[in-house]
Structure formats: C-alpha cells, structure tokens
Amino acid sequence: MGSSTDTGETMVQIVVCVKQVYDIGGLKVDPKTRSLITERVERKISDFDKNALEEALRTKEKQGGSVIAITLGSPTASDSLREALNMGVDEAYLIDVGDMVELDARVTADLIAAAIKRIGVFDLVICGEASVDMYAAQVGPRIAERLGIPLVSHARSVSLSGSVVTAERDLEDAYETVEISTPLLLTVTKEINEPRIPKITMVIKASKKTAKVLNAQDLGIQLTPSVRVLKALAPVTERKRETIGGKTGEITESLVRQLIKDGVVGG
Amino acid sequence: MTSDGSDVWVFSERKDLVFELLWKGRELADGLGVRLCAIILDAGLQGEADSFIQRGADKVFVIESPALEGSLPEPSTDAICNLASQHAPQVLMVGSTKKGNDIAARVATRLETGVIANCLSVRLDKEARLILADRPSYGGILTSTETCITKPQILTITPRIFEPAAPRENQHGEVVRTEMSLKPSRSRVVRTAPKQIKGVKLEDAKIIVAVGRGLAKKEDVGIVEELARVLGGEVGCSSPLAEDLKWLPAEQLVGLTGHKVKPKLYLACGLSGQAQHITGMRDSHVVVAINNDPEAPIFQQSDYCIVGDMYEVVPALTETFRRILQK
Numbered sequence: 001m002g003s004s005t006d007t008g009e010t011m012v013q014i015v016v017c018v019k020q021v022y023d024i025g026g027l028k029v030d031p032k033t034r035s036l037i038t039e040r041v042e043r044k045i046s047d048f049d050k051n052a053l054e055e056a057l058r059t060k061e062k063q064g065g066s067v068i069a070i071t072l073g074s075p076t077a078s079d080s081l082r083e084a085l086n087m088g089v090d091e092a093y094l095i096d097v098g099d100m101v102e103l104d105a106r107v108t109a110d111l112i113a114a115a116i117k118r119i120g121v122f123d124l125v126i127c128g129e130a131s132v133d134m135y136a137a138q139v140g141p142r143i144a145e146r147l148g149i150p151l152v153s154h155a156r157s158v159s160l161s162g163s164v165v166t167a168e169r170d171l172e173d174a175y176e177t178v179e180i181s182t183p184l185l186l187t188v189t190k191e192i193n194e195p196r197i198p199k200i201t202m203v204i205k206a207s208k209k210t211a212k213v214l215n216a217q218d219l220g221i222q223l224t225p226s227v228r229v230l231k232a233l234a235p236v237t238e239r240k241r242e243t244i245g246g247k248t249g250e251i252t253e254s255l256v257r258q259l260i261k262d263g264v265v266g267g
Numbered sequence: 268m269t270s271d272g273s274d275v276w277v278f279s280e281r282k283d284l285v286f287e288l289l290w291k292g293r294e295l296a297d298g299l300g301v302r303l304c305a306i307i308l309d310a311g312l313q314g315e316a317d318s319f320i321q322r323g324a325d326k327v328f329v330i331e332s333p334a335l336e337g338s339l340p341e342p343s344t345d346a347i348c349n350l351a352s353q354h355a356p357q358v359l360m361v362g363s364t365k366k367g368n369d370i371a372a373r374v375a376t377r378l379e380t381g382v383i384a385n386c387l388s389v390r391l392d393k394e395a396r397l398i399l400a401d402r403p404s405y406g407g408i409l410t411s412t413e414t415c416i417t418k419p420q421i422l423t424i425t426p427r428i429f430e431p432a433a434p435r436e437n438q439h440g441e442v443v444r445t446e447m448s449l450k451p452s453r454s455r456v457v458r459t460a461p462k463q464i465k466g467v468k469l470e471d472a473k474i475i476v477a478v479g480r481g482l483a484k485k486e487d488v489g490i491v492e493e494l495a496r497v498l499g500g501e502v503g504c505s506s507p508l509a510e511d512l513k514w515l516p517a518e519q520l521v522g523l524t525g526h527k528v529k530p531k532l533y534l535a536c537g538l539s540g541q542a543q544h545i546t547g548m549r550d551s552h553v554v555v556a557i558n559n560d561p562e563a564p565i566f567q568q569s570d571y572c573i574v575g576d577m578y579e580v581v582p583a584l585t586e587t588f589r590r591i592l593q594k
Contacts, residue, residue: 022405024405024406024408024542024543025541027405027406027408027542029408029409035409036405036408036409104381105372105381105382105384106375106376106380106381106382109376132406133404133405133406134404134405135384135385135403135406135523135524136368136382136384136385136402137365137368137369137372137384138368138371138372138375138382138384139372140372141340141368141369141372141373141376142372142373142375142376144373145344145372145373145376145377146376150339150341150452150453150454151339151340151341151369151373152339152454153340153365153369154365166457169338171338171365171366172364172365173461173462173464174459174460174461174462175459175460175462176338176456176458176459176460177456177457177458177459177460178339178454178455178456178457179454179455179457180453180454180455181453184453190510191510225381226375226379226380226381226415226416226417227381227382227383227413227414227415227416228413228414228415228416229411229412229413230399230412230413230414231411231412232404232405232409232410232411232412233409233410234408234409234410235409235410235549237549237568239554239567239568239569239570240570240571241566241567241569241570241572242570242571242572243566243572243573243574244571244572244573245574248575248579248580248583249583249587251573251575251580251583252580252583252584252586252587253587255555255571255573255584255587256584256587256588256591257591258571259532259553259555259571260591262553263531264474264531264532264552264553265474265498265532265588265592266591266592
C-alpha cells in the first residue's frame with residue numbers, strides 16, 4: 001500500500017503494462033504467400049496501453065506517487081519505453097526476451113507478474129483492455145491472477161480516493177460502477193482519456209532517464225508456451241468482384257435485379 | 268466412455284451462448300469419446316439444467332453460492348477451478364463475453380494452461396486428440412490456427428459462430444447440484460446503468476446496410492437507415508463511426524471489436540474495408556460495396572462493386588428497391 005504525504009493524500013504506486021505492436025494500418029499481405037509483410041512497418045505502443053499510461057499519470061499527478069512502465073520483448077521494444085518516459089513515467093523496465101518469438105499470453109503474463117513482484121510494492125496495475133493486434137484480452141486478467149489481486153476490466157472512467165478506486169466498467173449491456181480498495185488490476189478502454197503528446201521540454205527531461213533491463217531467463221519463469229500457433233495466413237474469401245457501371249439509375253436497376261436473382265432480397 | 272476426467276466442459280453466463288457451446292461441445296465430446304458437461308454458476312440459469320441436457324449435455328454441474336452474483340470474475344474462477352481440480356476436464360469452452368474472457372484468463376492461469384481467445388472456428392485433430400482453433404490476429408488481417416498443448420485446453424468462443432443446439436427428446440443426463448462456500452468479490456457494485464439498447468440484433472439480421480467514414484456527418488445516417496428500412500434490414504457501421512466519432516452506438520459496430528455477422532446481404536456504403544471490419548462480415552453471403560475510391564479494399568471483399576458517391580447511389584438504390592419490391 002502507498003505511504004501518506006503530509007497533506008493526508010495517499011501516495012499511489014502504479015505499474016502500467018505496455019505492449020509494442022505493429023501499426024496495424026501499415027500492415028500488408030503478400031498475395032502469393034498470404035503472409036504478413038512487416039518490413040518498414042512502424043511499431044508503436046498499442047492504443048489502449050497508451051490510455052493506461054495516461055490514466056496512471058493523471059492519477060499520480062492528482063495524488064502523488066510514482067508510475068512504472070513495463071514492457072516485454074526484444075530490445076526494439078524499448079522504443080515504446082522511451083515513449084512512456086517521454087510521457088512522464090518515473091521508471092521503465094524492459095523484460096528482454098531476446099529472440100523468443102513464440103510467447104503466448106501465459107508466458108507473457110507470468111514474466112510481467114514476476115517482474116512486478118521483483119520491482120516491489122504497488123497499489124494499482126493498469127493495462128489496456130486488449131492489445132490492438134491480438135485482441136485477446138488475456139494478459140491483464142492473467143497478471144491479476146498471478147499477483148492474487150482483483151481484476152476490474154474495461155473501465156471507462158476511474159477515480160481514486162484514498163485507497164478506494166471507483167471505476168465505471170463498459171459491459172455489453174450496461175455501465176457498471178464498482179468500488180474496490182487497492183491493490184487491484186484495472187484494464188481501461190480507449191474512451192477513458194485522450195493520451196498526452198509529450199512536449200519537447202518533457203522529452204528533454206526524460207532523455208536523462210533510461211529503461212532498466214530485466215533478463216527473462218532470470219525471472220524464474222517456465223518459458224514454454226501453452227498455445228502454439230500452427231499457421232497464420234490471410235483468409236481467402238471467394239467473391240465475384242463484379243463491377244457494376246453506368247449511370248446511377250442503370251447501376252441501381254441492374255444491382256437490384258441481380259440481388260433478386262441471387263435470392264437475397266424480395267421473396 | 269470414461270467415468271470421470273478428460274471430459275469436454277462448456278460454460279457461459281448467457282443461456283444463448285451455452286446452447287451454441289453445447290452444439291460444438293457434443294461434436295468434440297463424441298469425437299474424443301468422452302462426456303459433455305455444462306457448468307451453471309449464475310443464479311439466472313439455475314433452472315436450465317434440464318434444458319442443457321435436452322440439448323446434449325451428459326452432465327450439468329449447478330453451483331450455488333451467493334458469492335456468484337455480480338459481474339466480477341473472481342468467485343466464478345474459484346468455482347470452476349474447484350470443479351476442475353476434482354474432475355480434470357480436457358477441454359473447456361467459454362462464451363466469449365467480457366466476463367467470459369476474464370474468467371477464462373484467470374482459470375487458465377490458476378490451472379497452468381493456455382487460452383485460445385475469440386475463436387472463429389473449432390475442430391478436433393483426432394489423431395493428436397487436440398483441438399485446433401482459428402482466431403483473428405493482427406487486427407483481423409490474418410487468421411491464426413492455434414492449439415493448446417496443456418490441459419485443460421481452454422477456448423473462448425465468439426458468439427453466433429455455432430448453431431444453437433436444438434432440444435431433443437429422450438435425452439438423459441445427470442444434474443449435480445453443489446453448494447460451494449466461495450469468497451465474495453472484494454468489490455461493491457454501486458450503480459448499474461443499462462445501456463440504451465435499440466434492440467438491434469445484428470447477428471440475427473438477414474440484411475445489413477453498413478456505413479463507414481464516407482458519411483460526412485451524423486445527421487446523414489438517415490439515408491442508410493432508409494435503405495435498411497425498405498429492405499427490412501438493420502444498420503451496421505465501422506469502428507471509426509462507433510468508437511471515434513460515436514455517431515452510432517457500439518451495438519451497431521461490425522468488426523473485430525464489435526459484432527461478427529453473416530447476413531444474406533451485406534451492403535457496405537462509404538466503407539473502406541479495413542481488416543478489422545472485414546473480420547466481422549467476412550462470412551456474409553453476398554456483399555455489395557459502394558465507395559467513391561476504386562482502390563478501397565472493400566471491393567476485394569465484395570461480389571458487386573459500385574464505384575460512386577454513396578450520397579448519390581444510396582438514395583437512388585433505396586428508390587429502385589422501393590419501386591421493384593413494391594414497398
């Protein structure tokens with residue numbers, strides 16, 4: 001639990017988990033092999049993880065405390081930690097997994113949870129509700145389980161008063177507001193805030209800080225994944241791809257006739 | 268048939284999803300020569316044990332505990348892990364809802380196994396006795412075929428990709444009711460505000476008229492609504508409209524972060540066709556695209572392609588349908 005300041009506010013220790021992903025919009029598929037072309041595609045912090053960083057920073061600014069960012073990957077992933085430092089996090093850690101590519105959510109979460117335990121005390125762990133590339137929403141909940149703390153997922157607003165978090169969750173059919181005392185793990189939606197764009201002064205200030213590196217092998221985690229990816233290919237959909245041209249009236253007329261013939265409208 | 272252990276289990280807090288899981292679960296259990304078991308945790312489903320048996324379950328575990336109320340995953344996780352440690356299932360399929368995915372992740376962590384999340388199709392490799400599942404990856408650009416090599420193999424299943432199992436007569440099964448003393452969640456729900464749901468059920472729609480960023484302003488959505496109305500269909504949209512601009516509610520969002528649909532006719536208006544969107548409508552029977560950009564990727568995924576301004580083509584199309592269909 002956090003320590004108290006002179007003003008009686010509780011200092012809050014926050015850990016944010018960020019994932020570096022390819023900019024999905026820049027990805028293309030090789031039509032021959034149906035596999036992904038990743039050369040020259042930019043990498044960035046997964047969108048919702050940026051919201052997680054922003055929420056952590058705002059909470060700290062209000063309440064005092066510290067924000068630590070953790071990422072996992074090859075050393076290129078430290079670019080996303082630089083971005084997090086520029087935004088204003090106090091410390092950043094890279095869990096260096098070298099060239100291990102086959103890491104599933106299980107190994108990922110186990111490594112992050114082990115790193116969090118090693119780094120020390122925390123009140124809040126904040127993650128994005130899912131990653132924009134895999135969209136499995138598994139790593140956050142798994143870290144909560146490993147740390148033995150409650151999970152409050154899909155939060156679209158969060159406030160902290162002392163050690164009590166009030167979060168509004170975006171569920172399928174309702175918005176649900178819950179109150180819960182720390183420690184806990186939150187996953188946040190894109191809606192929760194607008195992440196800051198670091199000003200040049202912030203970048204200069206952050207340039208003095210460097211990310212610390214933890215070696216995955218040293219965290220005492222079994223690195224064998226449970227889930228194996230057998231293949232990953234662009235799906236093939238057989239479509240007619242018939243262009244209907246002409247004047248607007250002719251186009252709509254022939255389209256409607258065709259759709260009736262296909263049996264998808266009328267009757 | 269084995270007496271215990273290695274069974275196929277299904278769980279969801281939603282009855283409609285349990286029906287869908289039972290449909291595939293029956294096939295997997297038969298293929299593996301094991302029993303199909305359903306787990307009921309939620310108070311609202313306590314009376315459904317017999318209907319699950321009629322729909323193919325050999326056994327239904329009904330867990331009763333006041334701690335199981337509410338949307339947070341911890342008490343349900345405890346209940347499923349208690350059962351799993353006694354009975355050692357080899358497969359657990361969970362309905363892919365926000366709560367379902369939370370529970371699956373926590374259960375898998377405690378049971379030292381993996382989850383294949385948001386599966387779009389599931390099949391059995393009989394020789395290896397492993398489940399193979401397809402799921403979207405890289406924002407839906409790829410379909411990834413995955414398998415889980417630790418037990419239980421946990422999968423969360425996208426709604427509406429399986430048929431709901433139909434009830435059959437003379438089905439026999441065992442109902443095991445257990446009271447569990449579970450630790451309640453540390454959280455307190457202070458308010459639940461139901462979303463204003465229009466009642467749009469995109470998954471069930473036969474015709475969907477979808478709109479994307481070609482829509483210049485929110486008020487103009489009327490032109491696609493009118494087309495949908497004439498066709499007796501529903502209006503869908505892409506993620507920029509629902510998530511960034513919020514011109515349409517999330518219940519109308521088609522794609523990776525929204526609904527997966529397979530209507531007879533999907534009419535995409537002013538919609539570019541990003542991979543995230545295509546993932547949600549790929550299984551549509553016939554696709555029509557109207558877009559003023561001939562390079563728009565949606566045309567690669569369409570049967571009929573109209574290069575033109577949706578503001579001109581959509582109202583004209585509405586009129587033509589109205590005339591020809593006499594509506």
